[in-house]
Amino acid sequence: MTAINNECPYISKNKITFSFDGKTFPAFEGDTVASALLRNNIRLVGRSFKYHRPRGIYTCGIEEPNALVQILSEHNEPNTRATVKRIYDGIKISSQNRWPSLKFDLGAINNILSPIFSAGFYYKTFMGPKGFWKNIYEPLIRKSAGLGKPPKNFRSKSIHQYHNTDIVIIGGGLSGLIAARKFINTKYKVLLIEQDSFLGGILKNTNKVESINDNSPSEWIKETEDLLSNSTNITVLKNTLVTTYNFTNHLVALEDKFSGKKIDLNKSELTLHKIRTSQTILSNGHIERFISFRNNDLPGVMLASSFEKYIHRYGVVPEEKPVIFTNNSSTFSLLKSIISLGCKPQAYIDSRRKDEIESEIKKFLKTNNILSYFDAEVEGCDGNKKIEKITVRQGKNYYKINSSMLCVSGGFNPDIHLFTQSKGLVKWDKQIASFKPDTSFQKTVTLGSVSGNYNFKKLCDEIDEKLSFLKTKKLNFEIKLNVSNKFSVKELWETKKKNNSNWSKTFIDLHNDVTTKDLKQAITEGFDRIEHLKRYTTNSMGTDQGKISSINSLAIVSKLLKKEISEVGTTTYRPPYAPLSFAAIAGRSTYEFYDPERKTSIHSWHLKNNAVFEDVGQWKRPWYFKAYNNETMHQAVQRESKILRESAGILDGSTLGKIEIKGRDALEFMNLMYTNAFTKMKPMTSRYALMLGEDGMIKDDGIICKINDQHFIATTTSSGAPKVLADMEEYLQTEWPHLKVYLNSITEQFSTFNISGPKTRDIMTRVFPNIDFSNEAFPFMTFKNFDYQNTKIRIMRASFTGELGYEIYISPKYGLELWKKIFSCGKAFNLIPYGTETMHLLRAEKGYIVIGQETDGTVTPIDLNYNWMIGKNKRDFIGKRSLSRPDTARDDRKQLVGLSPINKSDTIEEGQHIVEINKLPNKIKNPIKYLGHVSSSYHSPNLNQSIGLAMIKGGNNLLGQKFFVTVSGKTQNIPVEIVNPVFIDPENKRLTS
């Protein structure tokens, strides 16, 4: 039966209720799910992963392998550690991995079949007959996967908090607090991080320490906490778990802001602390390990120190008459705790020989008349869904003891998880029979039990010595103990079964249901490296990462291999230390903030005028404008395209990248960066230009404006802008530092409008009555600067639609105003706004390419027949040499052509391929030869037919020939004719007149 420790100062007396599997129970504020369940005498809390065996609460903390529950009231959060999750009034919890109920679980059939679920089971079967794996076995295996049920829809408000600090102390136990006190009012900025809701660690978990400087432990903690909070240089974070220790002392820690409280969905429930520190102090303690014996997974088996924690922290004595099984001296304090509460252990079993056991323990056992077995071990335990009987072996004798709980201690492991994450090296210490930190790789200091120091008396000296390189105070605390100062342990990892039985199991990994027999089998099959074996058996790969068992498995394996443990090595501890919330990792930079949206200065106008937007990089660009509510995209684009070629349209081109290039060597620089020759270009003219990679492939395009030989303005594609600027800077700084050139991005400094169509000149004249837009005064591919109201504007005559067109550049301050003015002037000329889709259609009619559509990183200027853009007389430019490599110089490369359907009502689809046959077989067994693909295709409203641009092998020589274009989902292909890619105004009359 459960008992109560009324002395426990840490648990509130406020009563609350919670529900577990639909039944309501009382508890206290401050309880964890586990302490509340134990308080209500509930021992069975879940079913195991593989065999669906009944499982209980094994520990009192983050290391818990068994007691994982589902929090129904928190969006069904699965796999929550009952030993960590603090409850609040009304919280609803359910057990996991059982159907139909926890007490009667049909999945337990797996336990009956368990002898065949040996290591490597799945690899060795389910292979035949043919088709059975794919259609029957595999779907079945997949369906039975998993532990908890999936969570429900949820949007977290978790936030991130960055810290830059001098010292981080991880663990607010005795060592951490002593260390922290050394830093009070020093010049160091210190962050003390504690995973629990309170400071004190061992001082609160046990009664090992009687007093510090004559203060009771709780008084000392209070004093320390006051001192720390009054010190301006120290910050204490509670409920915060350091999960990740990266290079250069970068730490990640998760703070639960609603520990023990109902979550308010409008607030941030978790804070992820991302910390950069100069020095890390690890004082994160130790973890008790278990011992493997027959049925060591039965509900009722609990780690001894965890049992003690429940007494001192939560005021719950999980069982009045437990049995204690130990191989070390630490359980003495548990014995004392139990007796002091008026309870009495049913038996005390110590694997150490009588002469190895401390005399004070023996004396205590005798005084209190406790049934004791020395040089003995637990052979196993039995019972139905809980422990009923425990079998003790002493020499050749077996004794049966009735009890429902068994407290086990197999010794302590320094909690080296974070230390090894930091890439520090560990070393086997025979004294404590465990690994402890040896060499730090980073600026890391370990203090207290994590460093393998289990001696309280030496603690202050250790801390002073290890922190002596820092400017801190020397402190000395007189620590008086209730128990022996020395720690003694005798290695014991597994006890031998009395009888061989296929159904009673000895577990090494409780979470993943791995038995010691699985380890043995894996070794007989040839898996003789610990990491290798881990993968074969899944040992220590569960959600607890084998915190209470991984050292045990190393020891067992090393014995089987007849090697030293240090030779076998440890498995790699991988971040995070404990499972880390995805929502917290994501923080606020997800959902609506996933990626910034970039908007132009005209954005609000677009919204009002029914623009539908397209994502172009981070930019929101109008894709098309709906003239009326039901207008489809196709209708809108056909309308926009037709009106533009009849009258005029205007496009918000502000997203285009713009770079200002200036300096005495600007001309030479431009000649190197672009394929074109700029030397003979006249000032105040512009030119379409291509930029290649060193591999000769087209990377970006744009229009270059030459103000003079020392001053250029380049435009780039919207999404290519940052890369082009970065590349230019790179070449300037690293390859050609002798060139005197400066670059500035001016993308954001201008609103840019592209206005085009036959009526454009009329509109422009009305907008800017003082400017002469005649062909003679303002010819194609020239630009001019003007004063306009209180600012300066630049107008360039250029076009991407094939019609007469101008580009206007104006400060964003005046952009919207001018845009509106253009509309009021353009009204009489039927001016419309158009979006990117219409732009793409119109340029395709004109045979202009789009980077990323006609080009895909494998296209050279020659492939596009843009030879005229290559400055033939230039000695060098980026990518030039690559154009003459054998493969790039081939004349049967894929080349740009136009496609026209022979049957004018046929539609050419983008992305389809050009083939020589008119019909495809129903099922394609052997590859069908194709010539290339349709890179762009649109229904041209101006030609009233489908048109396409295509990249076709040897296309230049195929003009006029007939081929076929495939159709998605159909076998019948469309006959097309290969034509010149310029469908409209091949003489450029519209552009230039």
Added chain:
Amino acid sequence: MSKIVSLPGVEITQRDFHQIIIRGNGSETFNNIIKEKTSVKPPLRNLEVKYDENFVFGKNSPDQWSLIFIDKKEHNQINNLVTSINVNEDLLATDCSYGQVYFEIEGSNKDEFLNQLTHFDLRENRFPKSTMAQTIVARIDCSIYNLGSKLILTCNKSYEDYFQKRLKDTALLSNAS
């Protein structure tokens, strides 16, 4: 001028301003030209910031300066200034007055607040008064100028909406916890 965030210990205000970016070699000639045109001597040390109630002049990198005018100016004054600097072939000045946005951040909790959005080390000894830095805040490239009692933060105009929303969101959630 508009208030974006008002919390205990954190005040964030958005203001109108003018700004030019100047590229050059920082030589004596350079300094003289800039002083002549702007009547302010450019900061010499990398990352140094000079400021008073009318302007903030920061050296962003060995060859780049940002000159921010907080006082009221006509845009054409700025344009003319840019044109007059650009007469010199070894200098490049660019007006970016309306391509950038400007926030002032004040208050005793400003560092902790900003550190919810940036990893940048704001500690006094790492980021002293009268220096500037370019870094990432709320996923966006920003410049931060440390004027002692306040920080000035500038970023590209196209991000304005997103950036404001992130600041307000941070305020809302800081307030809540």
Added chain:
Amino acid sequence: MILIKCPYCGERDQSEFANGGEAHVVRPQNPENLSDKDWGEYVFFRNNPKGIFYERWVHSHGCKKWFNVVRNTSTDQILKVYKVNEKRPDLTEFENTLRSPSGEPSVGSGNFAVKK
């Protein structure tokens, strides 16, 4: 995440930087005079040592300046940062700094955690 000391802005988080691969690879003066093979080497081939690596970084979210770094690729330790126009430090300068997490040689797995 490593910490990189930009020669112009000081120590910053790696997320502010972009890596530019091997340093001291000079673009050929006269590409036309190179054979296809040599040109291919320049465009596509870079050293990829395990151990001391001379590489380029750019403070892309900061001052946008390029600089060189000597880093041990088997530990990610940065041994030296220097400006583009500075002389390439000699390999011997770093011989004693070769320290991998496990004290292993420069060729080998990064997975040893136990001191032998």
Added chain:
Amino acid sequence: MKKKYSIASIVKNSLSDNENWGKMWRNPNPKKHYDIIIVGGGGHGLGTAYYLAKHHGIKNIAVIEKGWLGSGNTGRNTTIIRSNYLWDESAYLYDHAVKLWENLSEDLNYNMMFSQRGVLNLAHNEHDIKEIKRRVSANRLNGLDTMWLDKNEVKDLVPIMNTDNLRYPVLGAAYQPRGGVARHDAVAWGYAMRADELGVDIIQNCEVKGIKTDNYKVEGVETTKGFIKSSKIGVVASGHTSVLAATAGVRLPLQSRPLQALVSEPIKPVINTVVMSNAVHAYVSQSDKGELVIGAGTDGYNSFTQRGGYDVIEETVRAIVELYPIFGKMKMLRQWGGIVDICPDASPIISKCDVEGLYFNCGWGTGGFKATPGSANVFAHTIAKDEPHKINAPFALSRFSDGRLIDEHGAAAVAH
């Protein structure tokens, strides 16, 4: 086959308390000389040895592995298998692999648990759609089973996906039903066991320190267990390949980068196919244990630490939470890194080189696992015949001088 696995053998062994399973492979000391040495005991290397022994009748082979079998990228990847690559050369190579995958469990009598649950590649913008549709059409002509799904069809396949209320909405996807996942470690173990049966010496815990050559001819390898002679050496050492090549004076166009992955805690089945996305960069599938297996991107710098930057993990998880809001309530269980060798054109090198008897199979970047059987199969051919199989002929080292690259960047981006 000496070791025959079946449900009968399992029951039989369970009766003897599972104590009589034989060793899956021997643990031999290296001989002084082998006809062929394969450097690297991952899936590709062990598979190569297996096919050499089985198809080419060569028995005197050693596979030398510095760690344990499959300790490199074989055991560190997200196990995705698909063949829907854009270019013909790649489609042939990867589909050769998929076809072998489909019979591999039976071929080796070892269950690889190849689960053909289908692979989705999501489109989040117009550019993605264009690229994917082109790829679907090219795949179709190459006889692959890739198809275009619209948003609603995607939603039907993965109901928990947030297709609309996100920064970059899901607009559709390419879907390859024959794609899927397999149990990665089992690939190494299965090949190892059968290669061992055919007489191949698998030497673990033995590190190759250098490749010895004389006058552009290989002579053998220098190892931690001494010098081993051979006139043919195949190097399949992923991230470390260029380090080994350098010892033979061969330069490869490879860069070794960290690539990270992570898994969640196990939950009941919730996502029944493999989903990959480039724009919202994350790929995810659910393992047969119930863990979400999530692939992150590569870091942008060279490293051999098997540890990438935390920011990459954060970027990936942001995308996962955005695309699957319910996963916000789940937790990351483990994260880890591997070292991938990346080629400039994001395609592998399976090739001879200037040194006679030296062969490389490398440059798989982030996408090597899916190709394992195909790659091993053609590499075995290349070594045995001293000339490439027609499938891997385009993947020659010479393409970096003649320009005949197979640029899979555009089609596959980071997420191979």
